[in-house]
Amino acid sequence: MPTPGVLKRLERNLMSLGVYVERHAREPETLHVEYETAAAALAKSDIGNVCSELRDAHEAGWEPTDCRFWVFDTDGGFHGQWVVRAGWLRALDRGDISETDFSTLVLSAREPAPEPPAEAPAFGTAPE
Numbered sequence: 001m002p003t004p005g006v007l008k009r010l011e012r013n014l015m016s017l018g019v020y021v022e023r024h025a026r027e028p029e030t031l032h033v034e035y036e037t038a039a040a041a042l043a044k045s046d047i048g049n050v051c052s053e054l055r056d057a058h059e060a061g062w063e064p065t066d067c068r069f070w071v072f073d074t075d076g077g078f079h080g081q082w083v084v085r086a087g088w089l090r091a092l093d094r095g096d097i098s099e100t101d102f103s104t105l106v107l108s109a110r111e112p113a114p115e116p117p118a119e120a121p122a123f124g125t126a127p128e
Helices: 003-017 044-059 086-094 099-108
Strands: 019-026 030-037 066-073 078-084
Touching: 003 019, 003 030, 003 044, 019 044, 030 044, 044 066, 044 078, 044 086, 044 099, 078 086, 078 099, 086 099
Parallel strands: 030 066
Antiparallel strands: 019 030, 066 078
């Protein structure tokens, strides 16, 4: 499934869970996705729901790419970023890592804003 397919899937399936995909950008190796949530921070439940959709998309034929998620509250305050590496999804699919390992990797890659909600950084560029 090409990138537009996974984006449509995220937009369609996450809306009922309170995660609203607002925009996206593509770098050669990374898909950036900005979403809005009513959660007060980088909520584990939101992260879990997004990861479930990525895993389902991979099972349906989407070739994973690194994904960086930019999280905002409903007033536009920046809560932080988190990533899912393509290699983590592939390793999980092959059985090289467990569900717990995958979750640990994702949760350890969270980058909360210093004092959420914070001013948003430039969208679509990975931090240095």
